[in-house]
Amino acid sequence: MEMDAGLWALEERKDSITVKGKHKKQLKCDTDSVAGCVSQRACVYCGARVVLNPITDAVHLVHGPIGCASYTWDIRGSLSSGSELYRNSFSTDLQEEDVIFGGEKKLARAINDLVEKCNPKLVFVYSTCIVGVIGDDLEAVCKAAAKKHDIEVIPVQSSGFIGNKAAGYRAACDALTRLIAPQKSVKMFRNRSINYLGDFNLAGEAWIIKNYIKQMGIDINVTFTGDSNYEALKKAPQASLNIIQCAGSMSYLAQKMQEQYEIPYIRVSFLGIEDTSESLRRIAEAFNDKEITRRTEKLIKNEIEKVRPTIEGYREKLSGSKAAVYVGGGFKAISLIKQFREIGIEVVMIGTQTGRQDEYDTINTLVDDGTVVLDDANPTELERFMVQKGANLLVGGVKERPLAYKLGVAFVDHNHDRKHPLSGFTGAVNFAREVYSTVCSPVWKFVQQGRQSL
Amino acid sequence: MKRDKANYRNVNENPCNMCMPMGGILPFKGVEQSMVILHGSQGCATYMRRHIAEHFNEPIDVASSALNEKGTVYGGEKNRKQGLDNLIKLYSPGIIGILTTCLAETIGEDIGRITSDYRNEHELHRLPIITVPTPGYGGSHTEGYWLAAKQIVSGLARQTPRHSKINIIVPHISPADIREIKRILDRMDIDFTLFPDFSDTLDRPFSKTYKKIPNGGTRIADIAAMPGAAATVQIGITIDDDLSPGRFLEREFGVPLYNVPIPTGLENMDLFMNVLTEITGSCMPLSLEQERGRLLDCMIDSHKYNFEGRSVIFGEPELVYAVAKTCMENGIFPVVAATGSKNAKLAELLTAEIDKYERQVVLLMDSDFDQIRQNSTSAGANIAIGHSDGRYLTEREGIPLVRLGFPIHDRVGGQRVLSVGYLGTTMLLDRVTNTLLENKYKNYRSSMYEQFYHNGHENNISGKILLSGTEG
Ligand code: SF4
Ligand code: SF4
Numbered sequence: 035m036e037m038d039a040g041l042w043a044l045e046e047r048k049d050s051i052t053v054k055g056k057h058k059k060q061l062k063c064d065t066d067s068v069a070g071c072v073s074q075r076a077c078v079y080c081g082a083r084v085v086l087n088p089i090t091d092a093v094h095l096v097h098g099p100i101g102c103a104s105y106t107w108d109i110r111g112s113l114s115s116g117s118e119l120y121r122n123s124f125s126t127d128l129q130e131e132d133v134i135f136g137g138e139k140k141l142a143r144a145i146n147d148l149v150e151k152c153n154p155k156l157v158f159v160y161s162t163c164i165v166g167v168i169g170d171d172l173e174a175v176c177k178a179a180a181k182k183h184d185i186e187v188i189p190v191q192s193s194g195f196i197g198n199k200a201a202g203y204r205a206a207c208d209a210l211t212r213l214i215a216p217q218k219s220v221k222m223f224r225n226r227s228i229n230y231l232g233d234f235n236l237a238g239e240a241w242i243i244k245n246y247i248k249q250m251g252i253d254i255n256v257t258f259t260g261d262s263n264y265e266a267l268k269k270a271p272q273a274s275l276n277i278i279q280c281a282g283s284m285s286y287l288a289q290k291m292q293e294q295y296e297i298p299y300i301r302v303s304f305l306g307i308e309d310t311s312e313s314l315r316r317i318a319e320a321f322n323d324k325e326i327t328r329r330t331e332k333l334i335k336n337e338i339e340k341v342r343p344t345i346e347g348y349r350e351k352l353s354g355s356k357a358a359v360y361v362g363g364g365f366k367a368i369s370l371i372k373q374f375r376e377i378g379i380e381v382v383m384i385g386t387q388t389g390r391q392d393e394y395d396t397i398n399t400l401v402d403d404g405t406v407v408l409d410d411a412n413p414t415e416l417e418r419f420m421v422q423k424g425a426n427l428l429v430g431g432v433k434e435r436p437l438a439y440k441l442g443v444a445f446v447d448h449n450h451d452r453k454h455p456l457s458g459f460t461g462a463v464n465f466a467r468e469v470y471s472t473v474c475s476p477v478w479k480f481v482q483q484g485r486q487s488l
Numbered sequence: 489m490k491r492d493k494a495n496y497r498n499v500n501e502n503p504c505n506m507c508m509p510m511g512g513i514l515p516f517k518g519v520e521q522s523m524v525i526l527h528g529s530q531g532c533a534t535y536m537r538r539h540i541a542e543h544f545n546e547p548i549d550v551a552s553s554a555l556n557e558k559g560t561v562y563g564g565e566k567n568r569k570q571g572l573d574n575l576i577k578l579y580s581p582g583i584i585g586i587l588t589t590c591l592a593e594t595i596g597e598d599i600g601r602i603t604s605d606y607r608n609e610h611e612l613h614r615l616p617i618i619t620v621p622t623p624g625y626g627g628s629h630t631e632g633y634w635l636a637a638k639q640i641v642s643g644l645a646r647q648t649p650r651h652s653k654i655n656i657i658v659p660h661i662s663p664a665d666i667r668e669i670k671r672i673l674d675r676m677d678i679d680f681t682l683f684p685d686f687s688d689t690l691d692r693p694f695s696k697t698y699k700k701i702p703n704g705g706t707r708i709a710d711i712a713a714m715p716g717a718a719a720t721v722q723i724g725i726t727i728d729d730d731l732s733p734g735r736f737l738e739r740e741f742g743v744p745l746y747n748v749p750i751p752t753g754l755e756n757m758d759l760f761m762n763v764l765t766e767i768t769g770s771c772m773p774l775s776l777e778q779e780r781g782r783l784l785d786c787m788i789d790s791h792k793y794n795f796e797g798r799s800v801i802f803g804e805p806e807l808v809y810a811v812a813k814t815c816m817e818n819g820i821f822p823v824v825a826a827t828g829s830k831n832a833k834l835a836e837l838l839t840a841e842i843d844k845y846e847r848q849v850v851l852l853m854d855s856d857f858d859q860i861r862q863n864s865t866s867a868g869a870n871i872a873i874g875h876s877d878g879r880y881l882t883e884r885e886g887i888p889l890v891r892l893g894f895p896i897h898d899r900v901g902g903q904r905v906l907s908v909g910y911l912g913t914t915m916l917l918d919r920v921t922n923t924l925l926e927n928k929y930k931n932y933r934s935s936m937y938e939q940f941y942h943n944g945h946e947n948n949i950s951g952k953i954l955l956s957g958t959e960g
Pocket of ligand 1: 098102532
């Protein structure tokens, strides 16, 4: 098939699309979305909310008009072992008069009401686009409220137009940095536990990893932020190591914690057998303890023995399929390439909403020649490249699913709403099964027949 | 009659409504070859697209002018012009809708002017561009829907010689509902223009080739000719006159307007049929007579089971009215009826109906799920009817939910839910009755055991339990 990558695309978009082995240019990423383009990107507020929402006993209050809160009510599959408070969507529901006269008073009253009703130790106040414009002083309102109720009220500067989802991650990390800072009077003792950054406990994923780490003889101090709570997060500075999974959202926090508390960090990934095993080994290495190493090797051996036959079975069925990938961050994209390789699938198109330059470089070294790599794609581009490259599977979020189905292509959900874990060895099996369930479904046979007879 | 009108609160806890531009997208999806661009931040468009796509299981392409910091400070004109350029290049639409979001309205964008400048510069006199000011804080998705519908009609309508068609204007109902209404009109040999018709565009059949803008939708020429129609039948008794496309056609062009409720429920559907026969002179065909007879049969078959139902109904005003009435007809007495919209007419209309049955119903306008939940438990509701967010009532209070309306995002088939006409009402009623039965069977062994064996006669059968039919 003729490769016309980008020839038909909009001029403004051409630098954000490359073909491995064909183009030498560096991919343009981390820029503003092009107007009129039907970008698949979410906003700053969305990024911040994703990161902070799993904190279970906090009040998450959206300061803005109703829509922003309405579209984000309990849509994520983060699980909790304790409080369920985080699953509510609170909004100041700004009205026209608030927009004209300012929303500070309403916000203060909203916090009062919520403190009385829910009795939280922690309140996050998210700013949305118009709050940035009408100029409400979030900082001041939060400070006054904190003082009045003697709890923590932390503003999250997530006005949507100051960047994209990645800026939201940063806003969330700023809020977290504030939250974990110990008061002067409190003395922190370092222990041998680790903090686990960048797992939101979707379908219990953080619990799976916690179990592995425990079997290795190490304790998880706190997870950022899956199934975490106020007390646990406050103890974050005690850990002796940070492991970070979702680098896009958490690198910034890890760096801050290294500066402020001298906690070193390593990057890990628990997606796929290969990454999971390697990550567990690297954690063990960091502790340099014979017993830990022995336990780790035993764990890896046992787990792999358990899942390998199943995964091999799927691999046989799936070998030779071609996947297109369009996900939020670069970390996920990189892991997916490896995971697909484990089950014999080649990635022919790959893109992200908010990947960074270094992540795209890694992607480029991992994929085969001819693979299309693109940043902040729109539906037109996704459609063209999927068809052109003969992909029979798309990995993406909710918005991409119907597009895949209309094209008669299999689909794997890789969003925050998933109901089955994709992490660790268990997750690797789930992933293979999900791919199998969609790629090898009998329905495609009829779809193809339909196409021929039409 | 309890009423909660002065419903001011500082916090909205678990919203029951979405925002204005989201509702405004939908009527545009019911016009042939149309595309929408939201003037504001990128994020809003993404959220709304996801919300709509999840319900309809269709790709929902909506562009955004992607206002950033610069645009916000110096005005968003450049973004919107570039946005329009790109939209036209990528989609070559036959009509464009421009909806504003909170941000564009707050920074005071004059979209009317920017649009006419754009049109002149590009000599785009033949491409209709319809602008709709829809700040999210200006109303709920319901008001957004009607305002967009009205702007489309007022933007496209042209003085037209009288013709024999009638206009049918539909509210936010499912594609399956729209198809059913068209089937009924066809059965009656009525010539009509139905607007907005998203029955194909938001529920397209699988086909050989993928089109970015799906086939279907009301033809632009047909909308333009609406002023020549013999009458308008508008399914929308709760809408404000300012937002009413039917009222516009009446005022500007003298097209007689008949406002009717959603034809769900026997009386509502009878009313719809009466209006149609009155306007067109055609009579009810035998096949529909029979469908009506089957609905009556269904109502009789289920009446005793239904009597145990105490319903909580929520969603868009128009739907709440039609469903509440259907419930009342069948003895599934509503105990709570709620909407997230600020709607003056709904409470009035419902009160009139409720008074006929001498019942107590808590009416919640401009409400949220926290209120709905509290009132449902205190009133002993045992069945909920409304969109997917009502799953909160199931999870927290064990009240089973019959999914109806928008959005249905935790089950498949939101676009295929049929509940209008005699046939659709029958199907809805069966779903409601079966949900009541399922819940009854699920609990009755353990609940009888608890009541009569375990607790002996301490927990005597109270009147409340018998009446409400609530289980243990
Ligand atoms: S309420 Fe306003 S800002 Fe929020 S999503 Fe809706 S249009 Fe956007
Ligand atoms: S207004 Fe801003 S914060 Fe709210 S959804 Fe839109 S882009 Fe996001």
